[in-house]
Amino acid sequence: SPAGDQALIPNDIPFSEEGGQVSVLRIDGDSVVETTRISGLPDVTEALYAPDGQLALVTQTEPGRVRVLARAGDLMTLTPQEIRAGVAGQLAMVETGPLTGTVLVPATSPADGPELIVLRIEGTSVTETERMSLGRGALNIPGPIAIQP
Numbered sequence: 001s002p003a004g005d006q007a008l009i010p011n012d013i014p015f016s017e018e019g020g021q022v023s024v025l026r027i028d029g030d031s032v033v034e035t036t037r038i039s040g041l042p043d044v045t046e047a048l049y050a051p052d053g054q055l056a057l058v059t060q061t062e063p064g065r066v067r068v069l070a071r072a073g074d075l076m077t078l079t080p081q082e083i084r085a086g087v088a089g090q091l092a093m094v095e096t097g098p099l100t101g102t103v104l105v106p107a108t109s110p111a112d113g114p115e116l117i118v119l120r121i122e123g124t125s126v127t128e129t130e131r132m133s134l135g136r137g138a139l140n141i142p143g144p145i146a147i148q149p
Contacts, residue, residue, distance in 0.1 A: 001053040008047040024076045035074040048091040050121040051100050059088040068126050083128055090144040106142030114140040
């Protein structure tokens with residue numbers, strides 16, 4: 001988390017007894033304690049906190065979704081909100097300036113092909129602001145995106 005007091009660990013390993021789960025850890029100095037575990041998230045791969053640490057996004061390769069987690073103290077809970085994202089790559093977020101909370105999601109959808117999805121985190125909401133097609137074909141499949149302050 002931005003404050004350094006919490007961490008999310010997604011587990012996408014299908015053959016693990018803990019696959020499809022996100023561990024929520026409380027960090028206090030040298031002490032790390034699991035506070036909760038969110039299950040029912042098959043193929044959960046990426047986790048990214050909002051700038052204020054009150055929301056987090058996680059990606060699910062299959063069924064091709066970005067899911068939203070909400071924070072309440074030491075706990076994180078899965079909200080009903082989900083964004084269709086095909087096979088989403090590594091999430092990248094603007095952390096400073098007027099675009100703070102803008103998240104770029106490189107993805108490849110079987111239906112829509114390679115695309116870039118732009119999300120906006122503001123307070124307790126996440127909205128999809130844009131979806132840009134990158135054109136069909138393997139050469140257009142997006143990789144990780146880096147954002148420099």
